[in-house]
Amino acid sequence: xxxxxxxxxxxxxxxxxxxxxxxxxxxxxxxxxxxxxxxxxxxxxxxxxxxxxxxxxxxxxxxxxxxxxxxxxxxxxxxxxxxxxxxxxxxxxxxxxxxxxxxxxxxxxxxxxxxxxxxxxxxxxxxxxxxxxxxxxxxxxxxxxxxxxxxxxxxxxxxxxxxxxxxxxxxxxxxxxxxxxxxxxxxxxxxxxxxxxxxxxxxxxxxxxxxxxxxxxxxxxxxxxxxxxxxxxxxxxxxxxxxxxxxxxxxxxxxxxxxxxxxxxxxxxxxxxxxxxxxxxxxxxxxxxxxxxxxxxxxxxxxxxxxxxxxxxxxxxxxxxxxxxxxxxxxx
Numbered sequence: 001x002x003x004x005x006x007x008x009x010x011x012x013x014x015x016x017x018x019x020x021x022x023x024x025x026x027x028x029x030x031x032x033x034x035x036x037x038x039x040x041x042x043x044x045x046x047x048x049x050x051x052x053x054x055x056x057x058x059x060x061x062x063x064x065x066x067x068x069x070x071x072x073x074x075x076x077x078x079x080x081x082x083x084x085x086x087x088x089x090x091x092x093x094x095x096x097x098x099x100x101x102x103x104x105x106x107x108x109x110x111x112x113x114x115x116x117x118x119x120x121x122x123x124x125x126x127x128x129x130x131x132x133x134x135x136x137x138x139x140x141x142x143x144x145x146x147x148x149x150x151x152x153x154x155x156x157x158x159x160x161x162x163x164x165x166x167x168x169x170x171x172x173x174x175x176x177x178x179x180x181x182x183x184x185x186x187x188x189x190x191x192x193x194x195x196x197x198x199x200x201x202x203x204x205x206x207x208x209x210x211x212x213x214x215x216x217x218x219x220x221x222x223x224x225x226x227x228x229x230x231x232x233x234x235x236x237x238x239x240x241x242x243x244x245x246x247x248x249x250x251x252x253x254x255x256x257x258x259x260x261x262x263x264x265x266x267x268x269x270x271x272x273x274x275x276x277x278x279x280x281x282x283x284x285x286x287x288x289x290x291x292x293x294x295x296x297x298x299x300x301x302x303x304x305x306x307x308x309x310x311x312x313x314x315x316x317x318x319x320x321x322x323x324x325x326x327x328x329x330x331x332x
Contacts, residue, residue, distance in 0.1 A: 024043075024044070024276075024277070024278060025042075025043065025044060026043035026044075026276060026277055026330055026331060026332045027040050027041065027042065027043060027049070027330070027331040028040070028041040028042075028043055028046075028274070028283050028305065028328065028329075028330055028331075029041075029061045029070060029328065029329050029330075029331060030061075030285060030305060030321060030325050030327070030328050031054075031058035031059055031060060031061050031072060031325070031326050031327035031328070032058070032321060032322075032323040032324060032325050032326070033057045033058060033059065033075075033076075033290075033291045033292060033323070033324040033325075033326050034288060034289055034291055034303075034322075034323030034324035035322070035323040035324075036053060036054060036055065036056055036057070036058065036076075037051050037052055037053045037054060037058070038051065038052045038054055038058060038061065038070075038072060038083070039051050039321055039325075040052070040088070041305070041319065043276060043281070043330065046307065046317070046319050048321075050088045052083060052088055052090065053090075054072050054074060054081045054083075054090070054093075055072075055074040055076065055077035055079055055081055055093055056074055056075075056076025056077040057074055057075045057076030057077070057291055057292060058072045058073070058074045058081070058326075058327065059072075059073050059074060059075045059100075059101055059102070059292065059326055059327055060072070060073045060101065060102045060103070060144075060272070060326070060327035061327045061328060061329040062102070062103050062104065062105055062329060063085065063105070063329060063331055064085075064105055064109045064127070065105065065107060065108070065109045066109065067085055067331050067332055068084070068085055068086055069082060069083065069084065069085055069091075070082070070083040070085045070329075070331070071083075071103035071105065071112065072103075072327075073096065073100045073101055073102050073103050073114065073115075073327075074100060075099040075100060075101055075118075075292055076291075077093075077100075078095065078096055078097060078098055078099065078100050078116075078118075079093050079094055079095050079096050079100055080093070080094050080096050080100055080103050080114060081093045081094075082094060082130065085331060092130060094125070094130050096114045096116060096123060097114065097116025097118065097119045097121050097123055097135070098116055098117075098118030098119040099116060099117050099118030099119075100114055100115075100116055101115045101116065101117050101142070101143055101144070102114070102115045102143060102144045102145065104144065104145035104146055104147060104154065105127070105147075106127075106147045106151040106169075107147060107149045107150075107151060108151060109127055110126070110127050110128070110151070111124060111125065111126065111127055111133075111147070111151060111169070112124070112125040112126075112127050113125075113145045113147065113154050113156075113167075113169075115142040115143055115144055115145055115156060116142065117141035117142055117143060117159065117160070120137060120138060120139065120140050120141065120142065120158075120160070121135050121136060121137055121138060121142070122135075122136050122138055122142055122145055122154075122156055122165075122167070123135050123136070124136065124169070124172060133172070134172040136167060136172060136173065136174060137174070138156045138158060138165040138167070138174060139156070139158025139160065139161045139163040139164075139165050139177065140158055140159070140160025140161040140163075141158060141159045141160030141161075142156045142157065142158050142159075142165070143157045143158070143159050143185065143186040143188075144156070144157050144186060144187065144188045145157075145167075145188070146188050146189065146190045146197070147169070148190070148194045148212075149192075149194055151169060152168070152169055152170060153166065153167065153168065153169060153212075154166075154167040154169055155167070155188065155190070155197050155212070156188075157181065157185040157186055157187070157188045157199050157200075158181075158185055159183070159184045159185045159186055159203070162179065162180060162181050162182050162183045162184075162185055162201060162203075162204075163177050163178060163179050163181055163185070164177070164178040164181045164185065164197070164199060164210060165177055166178065166215070176215060178210060178215045178217070180208075180217065180220075181199050181201055181208050181210075181217075182199065182200070182201015182202070182203060182204045182206050182207070182208055182220075182227075183201055183202075183203025183204050184200075184201055184202040184203030184204070184226075185199050185200070185201050186199075186200050186201075186202060186228055186229070187199065187200035187207075187227070187228060187229045187230035187241065187272075188200075188230065189230050189231065189232050189239060190212075191232075191236060191254060192236050194212060195211065195212055195213065196209055196210065196211060196212065196218070196254065197209075197210045197212055198210075198230060198239050198252070198254070198257075199230075200223075200227040200228055200229070200230050200241055201227065202226035202227050202228050202243075202244065203226075205222050205223065205224065205225055205226060205227060205243075206220055206221055206222050206223060206227060207220075207221055207223050207227050207230070207239075207241055207250075207252065208220050208221075209221075209254075209257040218257055219256075219257035219258070221252075221257065221258065221259060223241050223243055223250040223252075223259060224241075224243025224245075224246040224248055224250055224262070225243050225244070225245035225246035226243055226244040226245040226246070226297075227241050227242075227243050227244075227250070228241075228242055228243070228244045228270075228271055228272070229241070229242050229271055229272035229273045229284075230242075230273065231273045231274050231275050231282070232254070232275070233275055233279050233310065234275065234277065234278070234279040235279065236254060237253070237254060237255070238251055238252060238253060238254060238260075239251075239252040239254055240252070240263075240273050240275065240282055240308075240310075241273075242266065242270040242271060242272070242273050242284050243270065244269055244270055244271055244287075244298070245269075245297070247265065247266050247267055247268055247269070247270050248262050248263060248264050248265070248266050248270070249262065249263040249266050249270065249273065249282070249284065249308065250262055251263065251313065261313050263308055263313050263314060263315065265315055266284055266286075266306045266308065266315055267284065267286040267300070267302055267304075267306040267315075267318060268286060268287075268300040268301045268302050269286055269287035269290075269298060269299070269300030269301075270284045270285070270286055270306065271284065271285045271286065271287050271325070271326060272284070272285045272326060272327050272328050273285075273328065274328050274329050274330045275310065275330065276330055277330065277332045279310055280309070280310055280311060281307055281308065281309065281310060281316075282307075282308040282310050283305050283306070283307060283308075283328055283330065284305065284306045284308065284328070285304075285305055285325040285326055285327070285328045286300050286302050286303060286304050286305065286306055286318070286325060287299065287300035287303065287324055287325065287326065288300055288302075288303025288304075288321075288322065288323050288324045288325065289303070289323065289324055290324055291324050292324075292326070302318065302320070303320070303321055303322050303323055303324060303325055304318055304319045304320040304321040304322075304325060305318065305319045305321065305325065305328065306318050306319075307319065
């Protein structure tokens, strides 16, 4: 009888361990421009579990709100690829604009806003039909966009003229332009309440925190050499900003806009960043044999992903991927 209880208890223990090991399961999607594919890593083991061929020079990765669809913007083929994120199958490649750079998704998943720096426009799409609804001229070299939670307004970072375009989504037109955001304006995140937007301006080695209600710049901060990507922690208390030339990540308090810490030695040419669902890890792409941007400035020596212990604010490992990793996004 005792032996039977041990077997039963052992089985329960094994089951519990199995469940716990998968309870925090997630994926890390990396757009590798040199290889023209998306490399998908298991968030726990950090091993490649799938690779999906896509169009030329895949640049950035975004997901639908339910994480069932992935959108891969490809600067080399001027389009974006829609992928079934569950089956890992390509659904469709959709024509975008010149050097299609990023796909923003509305909070309800109904609209897409595609940034095209090669032609200074953003394009609005119906996410279900993938029909293009409008082409809107914005500032020079738009890099990324973000929707407000209600989907009524969108903000676009324009690296060529250091502005932030404000778009009335319903009427499909620009209704404002906020200047002095920083040359090379690129990375863009919004606070959950929609009250603030943080934009990186790598050409001026800074980031800018903007009050959306007034368009007022709350603070400009030099963060390191060439601030590029940015991601919020899940609690939205901090923004993590990779600085590409200095190879570190600034930790920014979203309440004050000030840097509270710096994660050193992240890696050569640290680029785009995202955070695990539980907020304990951050993943930063490290550029390789660069196929976009100025190769002298963007080519790195250790192409892959740097993994950061967020609470400990230190690098714990690096994953070698080869090629030229750029965009990255975490899928729960």
